[in-house]
Structures are given as C-alpha cells and as structure tokens.
Amino acid sequence: MxxxxxxxxxxxxxxxxxxxxxxxxxxxxxxxxxxxxxxxxxxxxGTPAYVLDEDEIRARCRTYRAAFPQADVVYAAKAFLSRAMVRWIDEEGLGLDVCSAGELELAHAAGFPPERMVLHGNAKSPRDIELALRVGIGRIVVDSPSEIARIAALTGPAGRQKVMVRVVPGVSAGGHEKIRTGTDGQKFGLSLTDGSAQHAIARVLGQPQLELTGLHCHIGSQITDVKPYLVAVRRMAGLMARIKDSHGVTLPELDLGGGHGVAYRPGEPALDPTALARRLTGELTDSCTAAGLPVPRLLIEPGRAIAAP
Ligand SMILES: Cc1ncc(COP(=O)(O)O)c(C=O)c1O
Structure with missing residues (x-):
C-alpha cells in the first residue's frame, strides 16, 4: 500500500x-x-507503520516530570513499547509499568533499571512473577488474592519483595464502559466496597517476604475530567487511614494509575497534566492532613498521554 x-x-x-x-x-x-x-x-x-517522534515523546515526559516534581512518573508500557522507547523513558527519568513477561523482558534487555519498574497484571503467571523477582523488579502490584501466597513463596524465606495492592475504589470514569476500571464488576483489582481490598491488605501484611509500600488504583482510561481522580484520592486516603488504625502501618506510597485522556480527533478534550497535578496534589495533601496521615509519595502511570501522538 x-x-x-x-x-x-x-x-x-x-x-x-x-x-x-x-x-x-x-x-x-x-x-x-x-x-x-x-x-x-x-x-x-510500507503501511501500516508506527512512526514515533522522539522529541514529542521526550517533551511529554518532561511536561509530566515538571508537573509532578515530587512524584514518580511511571510510563505505562502497554501504550507502546520498543527498545528505543525504553531508552527514551529511562533517559527522561521516568519509571516503567510493565504488565507481561514480554514487556518486562524487552525493557530488561534494553537495559532499563529494574528497580524503576512496576509489574501489573490480573493474571500473572508463575513465570511472570519469577522473571520479575529474578531481575529485581521494584514493585509488584497485587491484583488478586491468589497472587499473595504465590509471590511470597517465590520470593523465598530470605527475600523481601516490595508490593502494592490494586484497589477498586468505586469511582466510575473513562471514555467507554470497557475501559472503566474503577468500579466493581470488572476484572481488575480488589474491591474497597465489598472488603476484598482490606482482606488482601491484611494478608499481605502477614507475609514476612512482602513489604507493602502502598496502594494502587487505576480508575479507567480516556478520562478528561479531574474530579474522578479527586474522589479516588479521598477514598484511597480514607483506606490508608483505616490501615493505620487497624494495623498500625503508615503506607509511604500511593499510585493513582494513568488514564489521562488524549484527543484522537481535532477538537476532542484532553486532560492537562499540569492542571491535574495541581488539583491532585492539593487534594492529596488535604485528605491526608484531615485523616492525620503524612502525605505519601505519589506515583502516576500515564500511557497514551505520552505515546498517543
Ligand atoms: C494499571 C494501569 N496503569 C496505567 C494504564 C495506562 O492507561 P492510559 O494509557 O489510559 O494512561 C493502564 C491502562 O490500561 C493500566 O491498566
């Protein structure tokens, strides 16, 4: 063609x-x-072909880092990954969210620092987990109860792996029902509403091989309004306060996922990272102060907002 x-x-x-x-x-x-x-x-x-503009990708990484200077900006590799992309993301100082052994292997082979990688996935195979542990991955996000014992067992008695728990905060947002992952009845994460998140957190805290660094939520994709993120922050801060009350544990990190909407056609709305950062960090500080918590380190995981153009 x-x-x-x-x-x-x-x-x-x-x-x-x-x-x-x-x-x-x-x-x-x-x-x-x-x-x-x-x-x-x-x-x-030939076509179809993917064409990336390195300057555009790097500029978008820099916009995020400038907007969120106190946060870890973790690029969601599912939006697009290649060896060159891995290098640019590394050089721009972002982390990398991988959700399969394939993404992990590609990033590892291209030299991305494993401690800046986060492993996601709602059906992690033993091989995914083994590989993640072998390379020394920074964090594994627990997406279902069955993973807890598996990660702990594979970590072994002498090891200690940093994990987060993916919570479904009951917030509906996103450009289409199939990409709304913040409410119950979809396949990702552990529900805040029915208590499965709290149950999983207690189990993780009971595993000496696992170090719970914080909570995670990804409420959906193609979100063009800041408000659902603010509701999610309030709910996550509330849960962190309850964890402190019932377990005496103050979690140092909060990962709010990605989902920042982009325009696919001229005139469509997009989420402005700078405005998002201002409102999010303000809400996080207010919610944590009200709950008597120190403000956790924020992680965000933009995917298409970095790679889409
Ligand atoms: C856990 C997680 N983080 C980040 C993203 C990135 O989403 P987006 O490309 O909409 O920013 C996704 C997308 O599915 C995700 O599942």
Missing part, C-alpha cells in the same frame, strides 16, 4: 493539533513529522 493512507488530510484540513508538534504540511500536501516525510516512510517501510 502506498502513501495516501498516511498522508490523508486530517479532519479540518489544516488542524494538526492531534499530531506531534513537529508536524508540518509539505508543499505537495504530504505531512512531515520530525522533519521526515511520511510519504517517504510509507514508501520505505
């Missing part, structure tokens, strides 16, 4: 807002990204 597919005029012929910032229109009407003609790329590599 030749060039026309890639160079078709975007809706609103001159609206290039959903393209990388470097996109320009060449005199023949073709598009150029990062100074490279897409028609030439299509001729050379």
């Amino acid at each position: 030749s060039a026309p597919l890639l160079t078709a005029l975007p809706a609103g012929p001159d609206d290039l807002t959903v393209w990388p910032a470097s996109t320009t229109r060449l005199p023949q009407g073709h598009l150029s990204v990062g100074g490279v003609s897409l028609a030439e790329l299509a001729d050379r590599f």
Whole structure:
C-alpha cells in the first residue's frame, strides 16, 4: 500500500493539533513529522507503520516530570513499547509499568533499571512473577488474592519483595464502559466496597517476604475530567487511614494509575497534566492532613498521554 493512507488530510484540513508538534504540511500536501516525510516512510517501510517522534515523546515526559516534581512518573508500557522507547523513558527519568513477561523482558534487555519498574497484571503467571523477582523488579502490584501466597513463596524465606495492592475504589470514569476500571464488576483489582481490598491488605501484611509500600488504583482510561481522580484520592486516603488504625502501618506510597485522556480527533478534550497535578496534589495533601496521615509519595502511570501522538 502506498502513501495516501498516511498522508490523508486530517479532519479540518489544516488542524494538526492531534499530531506531534513537529508536524508540518509539505508543499505537495504530504505531512512531515520530525522533519521526515511520511510519504517517504510509507514508501520505505510500507503501511501500516508506527512512526514515533522522539522529541514529542521526550517533551511529554518532561511536561509530566515538571508537573509532578515530587512524584514518580511511571510510563505505562502497554501504550507502546520498543527498545528505543525504553531508552527514551529511562533517559527522561521516568519509571516503567510493565504488565507481561514480554514487556518486562524487552525493557530488561534494553537495559532499563529494574528497580524503576512496576509489574501489573490480573493474571500473572508463575513465570511472570519469577522473571520479575529474578531481575529485581521494584514493585509488584497485587491484583488478586491468589497472587499473595504465590509471590511470597517465590520470593523465598530470605527475600523481601516490595508490593502494592490494586484497589477498586468505586469511582466510575473513562471514555467507554470497557475501559472503566474503577468500579466493581470488572476484572481488575480488589474491591474497597465489598472488603476484598482490606482482606488482601491484611494478608499481605502477614507475609514476612512482602513489604507493602502502598496502594494502587487505576480508575479507567480516556478520562478528561479531574474530579474522578479527586474522589479516588479521598477514598484511597480514607483506606490508608483505616490501615493505620487497624494495623498500625503508615503506607509511604500511593499510585493513582494513568488514564489521562488524549484527543484522537481535532477538537476532542484532553486532560492537562499540569492542571491535574495541581488539583491532585492539593487534594492529596488535604485528605491526608484531615485523616492525620503524612502525605505519601505519589506515583502516576500515564500511557497514551505520552505515546498517543
Ligand atoms: C494499571 C494501569 N496503569 C496505567 C494504564 C495506562 O492507561 P492510559 O494509557 O489510559 O494512561 C493502564 C491502562 O490500561 C493500566 O491498566
């Protein structure tokens, strides 16, 4: 297939807002990204082809780091991963969220520091867990009760693995019902509402091989409003306060996942990371102060907001 597919005029012929910032229109009407003609790329590599603008990716990483200077920004590899991407994410100082042995192996082979990786997945195989432990992964996010004993057993009596527990906080948000993961009745995480999260947390705390560093939630994707995140923060802070009361444990970290909406077509709304950061960190400080908790270190996991263009 030749060039026309890639160079078709975007809706609103001159609206290039959903393209990388470097996109320009060449005199023949073709598009150029990062100074490279897409028609030439299509001729050379065929289509479909994924084309990434390194400057765009790096700029988006920097925007996040500047917006969240006190947080760990962890890129969600499921949005897109390649060896080059691993290198850029590493050089820009982000962490990496991987959710399969394949993503983990790719990142590891490309030299990404394992301590800055977070392993997700609602059906982690023993092989996923073994590999994660072997490379010395930073954190494993527990997504179901059956994982707890498995991770502890594979860690072995002499080891100690940092884990988080993925909580479903009962917040509905996201661009489509299939990508709303903040409420019960979907396949990810442990419910706050029915007590499974609290039960799993107690079990993790009872395992000497596991160090619970904090809680995690990912309420959905393509979220364009800050408010659901603020509700999630309040619920997570409430749960952290209850953990402190009942177990005497103050958790030092809170991971709020990703889901920051991007525009796929000109004119669609997107979530502004800077505005999100301001409101989130304000809410986190207020909620923790009200609950008598120190403010935990925040982690966020943007995926498409880094890679989509
Ligand atoms: C746990 C987790 N974190 C982060 C993300 C990234 O989501 P997004 O690409 O919408 O930012 C996802 C997406 O499914 C996820 O499941």
